[in-house]
Amino acid sequence: MKSRGCGVQLRRTKERMGAPLCALRMVRSDEGENNKLDKFVIKGGRRLSGEIEVSGAKNAAVALIPAILLCDEPCVLENVPDISDVSMSLRIMYEMGAKVEMLDPTTVRISAEGLKNFCVPYESARRMRASYYFLGALLGRFCKARVSMPGGCPLGDRPIDQHLKAFSALGAKCNIEHGMVDLFAEKLTGSQIYLDVVSVGATMNAMLAAVRAEGLTVIENAAKEPHIVDLANFLNSMGADIMGAGTDVIKIRGVKHLHGTTYSVVPDQIEAGTFMVAAAATGGDVLVKNVIPKHLEPITSKLRKIGVNVDEYDDSVRVWVDGPLVRTNIKTMPHPGFPTDMQPQMTTLLTLAEGTSIITEGVWEQRFRYVDELRRMGADISVDGKVAVVEGTGKLTGAPVKACDLRAGAALIIAGLAAKGITEIEDIYHIERGYSNLAEKLRQAGADIEKVSTPVATIREAVSG
Numbered sequence: 001m002k003s004r005g006c007g008v009q010l011r012r013t014k015e016r017m018g019a020p021l022c023a024l025r026m027v028r029s030d031e032g033e034n035n036k037l038d039k040f041v042i043k044g045g046r047r048l049s050g051e052i053e054v055s056g057a058k059n060a061a062v063a064l065i066p067a068i069l070l071c072d073e074p075c076v077l078e079n080v081p082d083i084s085d086v087s088m089s090l091r092i093m094y095e096m097g098a099k100v101e102m103l104d105p106t107t108v109r110i111s112a113e114g115l116k117n118f119c120v121p122y123e124s125a126r127r128m129r130a131s132y133y134f135l136g137a138l139l140g141r142f143c144k145a146r147v148s149m150p151g152g153c154p155l156g157d158r159p160i161d162q163h164l165k166a167f168s169a170l171g172a173k174c175n176i177e178h179g180m181v182d183l184f185a186e187k188l189t190g191s192q193i194y195l196d197v198v199s200v201g202a203t204m205n206a207m208l209a210a211v212r213a214e215g216l217t218v219i220e221n222a223a224k225e226p227h228i229v230d231l232a233n234f235l236n237s238m239g240a241d242i243m244g245a246g247t248d249v250i251k252i253r254g255v256k257h258l259h260g261t262t263y264s265v266v267p268d269q270i271e272a273g274t275f276m277v278a279a280a281a282t283g284g285d286v287l288v289k290n291v292i293p294k295h296l297e298p299i300t301s302k303l304r305k306i307g308v309n310v311d312e313y314d315d316s317v318r319v320w321v322d323g324p325l326v327r328t329n330i331k332t333m334p335h336p337g338f339p340t341d342m343q344p345q346m347t348t349l350l351t352l353a354e355g356t357s358i359i360t361e362g363v364w365e366q367r368f369r370y371v372d373e374l375r376r377m378g379a380d381i382s383v384d385g386k387v388a389v390v391e392g393t394g395k396l397t398g399a400p401v402k403a404c405d406l407r408a409g410a411a412l413i414i415a416g417l418a419a420k421g422i423t424e425i426e427d428i429y430h431i432e433r434g435y436s437n438l439a440e441k442l443r444q445a446g447a448d449i450e451k452v453s454t455p456v457a458t459i460r461e462a463v464s465g
């Protein structure tokens with residue numbers, strides 16, 4: 001038996017045709033607590049070289065999975081990343097009554113045929129931000145939804161007012177009580193939706209709810225991230241009529257029926273960017289494979305400014321260093337600006353560059369909480385609100401540190417790989433929400449990184465002793 005994160009286990013069974021299948025089943029366990037005791041131990045200072053393969057995008061997969069609720073036929077998703085946010089999305093689908101089968105470690109077949117349940121319970125939804133996509137998908141299918149307020153990385157205030165604004169525009173009544181979001185509509189009718197802020201989640205949720213609404217929906221001031229285009233492509237492959245995804249005006253002509261499809265999740269540009277920065281931070285030479293170079297342009301262009309070489313090929317990029325790293329300034333912005341989800345990794349790289357760099361966070365209120373941990377490793381960074389000033393010291397030293405969120409964890413991994421000595425990273429369950437087989441992939445490129453699990457019993461003994 002092979003187990004995946006967040007309590008979903010895969011059981012190998014036989015398909016009628018004789019091909020192997022993996023069927024999901026739920027495990028009632030203390031998996032969350034187990035996870036919390038795991039850590040990464042990194043012996044730093046090794047130059048990364050060789051090839052690293054990027055998985056499917058987390059932020060696409062967590063929307064595509066609930067999107068399957070919109071159709072009554074089986075759908076097959078390929079290039080699905082093996083991360084705990086995906087396991088959680090699959091678990092929610094399963095708990096709601098969908099049939100979920102893993103055909104291989106990165107391919108899942110899901111059927112929501114005959115599904116009647118429109119409620120996502122608190123215990124599942126609270127664990128990840130992306131559970132809000134069940135709101136749009138369930139509303140689109142049943143004209144009603146009941147989902148717990150979402151959880152996710154602590155990056156500051158994370159309202160969902162724009163999601164609710166979109167649902168209301170389509171004719172839904174929205175109510176939040178006792179931690180649950182309730183949506184109800186007699187019927188959904190296409191409408192003009194102007195988003196007051198550029199929001200990835202609100203754009204995708206509006207698309208999910210509008211795809212089967214009667215008439216035309218126009219989303220203005222829409223987000224333009226690659227995963228938005230991926231959701232549109234996926235829904236269109238199911239028979240939806242969506243135009244303009246990837247621009248700031250998306251037009252959706254509602255259709256009555258969506259059919260089953262087979263679709264491959266877009267490569268994860270943030271995972272790719274993380275490996276690119278890891279290669280640069282270790283003075284390495286790495287071919288990052290299974291990417292769409294166009295999606296990496298904001299990252300590639302900053303890396304080049306810092307003195308890193310990036311060669312682009314059809315579906316891979318080679319990142320290599322042959323000189324000193326130099327300072328730059330970065331401001332994070334919605335796509336096609338520099339992605340906020342690459343800010344902690346890039347800040348870490350700039351601690352190794354010559355000169356003073358200024359990083360301005362333009363999306364989230366609190367995205368510098370990891371800086372305290374980097375300081376423990378010798379970084380010289382001062383933070384004032386949404387601005388960080390990095391004095392490049394050219395070196396970091398290994399230390400025990402804690403990941404406070406997903407990308408903060410990725411930044412500490414990069415710091416550990418580049419640092420002199422040993423770094424132990426705790427709370428890696430944050431990292432495992434979004435990076436598939438991270439230690440294994442880095443080891444293939446020459447990193448000395450181990451995942452160390454401490455048995456629960458050992459901890460209990462230590463505490464009671």
Ligand code: UD1
Nearest residue numbers: 059130157158159160161162163197198199200201202363
């Ligand atoms: C998504 C990503 C996250 C990334 C972020 C920005 C997923 C699962 N997560 O998060 O990794 O960091 O995009 O690229 O895809 N806002 C409002 N009202 C709303 C919604 C958002 O004011 O109703 C604000 C937020 O507070 C934030 C900004 O809009 O300041 C952007 O948020 P948004 O794009 O919605 O982020 P998420 O979709 O939650």
